[in-house]
Amino acid sequence: MYQYDQHDQKLVDQRSQEFRQQVSRRLSGLISEDEFKPLRLMNGLYLQLHAYMLRVAIPYGVLSSAQMRKLAYIADRYDRGYGHFTTRQNIQFNWPALVDTPDILDELASIQMHAIQTSGNCIRNITTDPFAGVAADEEVDPRPLAELLRQWSTLHPEFRYLPRKFKFAITGSANDRAAIKVHDIGLRLKSGADGKVLVDIWLGGGQGRTPKIAQLFRENVSITELLPYLEATMRVYNRYGRRDNKYKARIKILLAEVGLAELQAEVEEVFSKIDKSRFEPVEAELSRLDSRFIKPLYHEIPEDENPEPDEPANLAVSLTGTSDLNAPVAHEYNRWLERNVKQHKQHGYAIVVVSLKRIEGIPGDASADEMREFASIADDYSHSELRVTHRQNVVLPHVKQTDLASVWQRLSDANLATSNIDLPSDIIACPGMDYCALATARSIPVAQEIAAHIRAKEKVTSVGDLSVNISGCINACAHHHVANIGILGLDRGGVENYQITLGGRSDENARIGERMGRGLLASEIAPAVDRIIDVYLDKRQLTETFSDTYQRIGKAAFKDSIYGDDHAIQTA
Amino acid sequence: MQYRLLSSGGEVRLVDDEWVNAAITIALQTELETGDNYALEKLVSSEQVLLIEFQSVADGRGFSSAAELRENDGYKGLLYACGRLNPDQLTLAFQCGFDGMVVDEQGWVSYGEAAWQQALKPVVDSGYAQTRWNAIDSIWMLRGAAVR
Numbered sequence: 129m130y131q132y133d134q135h136d137q138k139l140v141d142q143r144s145q146e147f148r149q150q151v152s153r154r155l156s157g158l159i160s161e162d163e164f165k166p167l168r169l170m171n172g173l174y175l176q177l178h179a180y181m182l183r184v185a186i187p188y189g190v191l192s193s194a195q196m197r198k199l200a201y202i203a204d205r206y207d208r209g210y211g212h213f214t215t216r217q218n219i220q221f222n223w224p225a226l227v228d229t230p231d232i233l234d235e236l237a238s239i240q241m242h243a244i245q246t247s248g249n250c251i252r253n254i255t256t257d258p259f260a261g262v263a264a265d266e267e268v269d270p271r272p273l274a275e276l277l278r279q280w281s282t283l284h285p286e287f288r289y290l291p292r293k294f295k296f297a298i299t300g301s302a303n304d305r306a307a308i309k310v311h312d313i314g315l316r317l318k319s320g321a322d323g324k325v326l327v328d329i330w331l332g333g334g335q336g337r338t339p340k341i342a343q344l345f346r347e348n349v350s351i352t353e354l355l356p357y358l359e360a361t362m363r364v365y366n367r368y369g370r371r372d373n374k375y376k377a378r379i380k381i382l383l384a385e386v387g388l389a390e391l392q393a394e395v396e397e398v399f400s401k402i403d404k405s406r407f408e409p410v411e412a413e414l415s416r417l418d419s420r421f422i423k424p425l426y427h428e429i430p431e432d433e434n435p436e437p438d439e440p441a442n443l444a445v446s447l448t449g450t451s452d453l454n455a456p457v458a459h460e461y462n463r464w465l466e467r468n469v470k471q472h473k474q475h476g477y478a479i480v481v482v483s484l485k486r487i488e489g490i491p492g493d494a495s496a497d498e499m500r501e502f503a504s505i506a507d508d509y510s511h512s513e514l515r516v517t518h519r520q521n522v523v524l525p526h527v528k529q530t531d532l533a534s535v536w537q538r539l540s541d542a543n544l545a546t547s548n549i550d551l552p553s554d555i556i557a558c559p560g561m562d563y564c565a566l567a568t569a570r571s572i573p574v575a576q577e578i579a580a581h582i583r584a585k586e587k588v589t590s591v592g593d594l595s596v597n598i599s600g601c602i603n604a605c606a607h608h609h610v611a612n613i614g615i616l617g618l619d620r621g622g623v624e625n626y627q628i629t630l631g632g633r634s635d636e637n638a639r640i641g642e643r644m645g646r647g648l649l650a651s652e653i654a655p656a657v658d659r660i661i662d663v664y665l666d667k668r669q670l671t672e673t674f675s676d677t678y679q680r681i682g683k684a685a686f687k688d689s690i691y692g693d694d695h696a697i698q699t700a
Numbered sequence: 701m702q703y704r705l706l707s708s709g710g711e712v713r714l715v716d717d718e719w720v721n722a723a724i725t726i727a728l729q730t731e732l733e734t735g736d737n738y739a740l741e742k743l744v745s746s747e748q749v750l751l752i753e754f755q756s757v758a759d760g761r762g763f764s765s766a767a768e769l770r771e772n773d774g775y776k777g778l779l780y781a782c783g784r785l786n787p788d789q790l791t792l793a794f795q796c797g798f799d800g801m802v803v804d805e806q807g808w809v810s811y812g813e814a815a816w817q818q819a820l821k822p823v824v825d826s827g828y829a830q831t832r833w834n835a836i837d838s839i840w841m842l843r844g845a846a847v848r
């Protein structure tokens with residue numbers, strides 16, 4: 129993990145001190161809410177439906193156990209005992225009092241965290257692969273560069289008042305788990321022929337009203353040219369991105385209006401004139417960062433030794449006294465190994481994903497007690513490190529395979545062993561009408577209903593990876609456009625109405641889902657999702673994923689399953 | 701009308717319409733094809749003062765225009781920000797290459813002298829990637845210096 133030095137610390141301390149003055153000016157009435165608004169937004173403080181909401185950055189999704197404990201403390205002391213993990217590797221607190229927010233920022237600063245640039249029209253928290261540095265399929269560890277970009281973008285004087293917010297995502301693996309193609313800029317790190325890192329820049333992806341898949345903007349950029357090139361790109365966007373209409377202000381619209389070739393040419397021109405010497409300290413800084421992301425001291429396990437995770441049967445024996453592989457406990461454990469445990473770079477180790485999509489739970493919510501339990505399990509079994517994912521789950525990145533049974537036991541005792549990672553019930557849902565001031569419909573209760581509906585099916589069929597995402601309005605915070613099954617909650621004359629899109633995906637072959645017909649009522653959604661999954665199970669060939677089947681057979685069969693006879697009549 | 705000219709040294713000077721009119725105000729264009737209205741060859745050598753106007757507090761184009769003028773076009777003369785800006789943006793203006801800000805009576809009064817004075821001595825000083833126009837070294841420069 130990255131450790132702050134005195135400069136990093138001073139910066140967050142000063143920021144927090146500055147915000148304290150601003151809050152006190154607001155509380156004493158010296159400034160109006162209108163004048164306060166841009167100031168609080170710079171510090172991640174939103175005004176929601178019922179209260180203020182504070183959004184805290186978890187840079188590139190990495191947390192120490194100490195940081196997780198502090199988040200638990202903040203949840204208890206200043207909120208209602210909960211925190212909500214978002215799709216952008218942030219955590220939100222939904223009930224802080226304005227007067228407490230400077231204290232919360234101080235608490236955060238004390239553990240090297242902050243809420244800087246988690247809102248407003250600036251460069252937001254940089255997100256990356258939640259398995260960065262540990263994934264077996266990784267080419268380049270994206271974390272040092274992610275930290276470099278965090279520093280570069282933090283309080284960058286030129287880019288604090290952009291036409292609109294700006295999101296970066298980075299991956300260093302061919303299997304994109306960071307959804308880089310639906311970000312304003314996505315960076316794909318590759319290892320070049322001479323061992324030097326090269327970067328492909330994808331530009332203009334995004335969701336919201338006008339979903340777009342990013343285009344390859346510049347290939348094979350060297351690390352030394354990357355920052356000046358990004359600075360040139362941001363400079364062009366800041367100058368020419370539209371400011372007359374906030375729905376047309378993202379860089380994806382500039383790209384669409386100006387065209388790829390012309391935008392590239394303009395950026396090249398600015399880039400050619402940028403004084404690269406200004407970025408000279410960057411190389412030294414990157415190697416400093418590289419050295420600060422030290423590999424945890426893994427227990428070296430000889431390659432010829434194969435430390436299998438503890439057998440389900442053994443676990444059944446130790447817990448129930450029976451060696452029956454069909455004992456419920458062995459069965460549960462087995463399912464968890466299958467769904468929640470991923471392959472690690474280091475021989476003898478595994479990555480454990482903890483699902484925050486429990487039965488009847490709120491997707492992405494964790495209580496303070498659960499956060500403390502995460503911290504404690506991480507201390508005992510994962511080198512005190514945790515990650516949060518854009519699918520709103522938590523990761524224990526360095527677990528010894530021989531410890532898997534113990535970890536499962538601990539999680540299971542805390543009701544945290546739901547084994548549904550990447551299954552349909554691992555739903556991404558935004559806060560929707562329950563918390564969000566912009567919402568046009570509820571998303572949490574609908575997600576809960578779908579999950580309740582399809583859990584049984586997940587258990588008896590081998591449905592496999594299938595993403596279901598629900599957004600409570602057109603802003604698409606839950607990334608419904610790029611879900612296999614996407615659901616968008618709208619308002620039609622005071623009644624919630626849900627639109628379904630199918631066939632989307634957010635990986636390296638990202639696609640925008642296709643819209644089906646008319647919207648459905650809240651009560652119709654769960655059964656419809658169930659029928660859509662049935663069509664897939666019925667039509668898929670061999671190992672086809674949902675997207676594969678959808679591409680092959682097309683929209684019709686799925687659409688029929690949603691609308692049934694009703695649809696047949698309409699289209700007859 | 702009178703204006704306050706706030707400069708990086710912390711100085712506040714009164715200037716009038718005549719001063720403002722004598723300066724060249726750059727109108728920022730919104731279309732990429734048209735570019736801005738200045739003929740640089742003339743400006744780079746001119747003795748005149750340049751102003752970049754900000755149309756609203758949220759419109760940060762001028763920050764990039766200043767950086768572009770300084771860095772890409774090599775403009776060495778005096779450059780001030782004017783228009784709708786707030787005290788918190790003064791530091792950014794310095795960091796992007798402005799010599800200061802021209803504040804009209806309305807802006808001066810609505811934020812209050814105290815806020816402007818405080819903005820001239822900002823709490824947040826060093827950032828990571830500050831440009832060279834800021835008198836203060838960036839954090840990356842400081843770290844580099846510590847290594848050497």
Ligand code: SF4
Nearest residue numbers: 558564567600601605
């Ligand atoms: S998608 Fe809409 S309702 Fe959901 S969190 Fe985003 S803005 Fe709020």
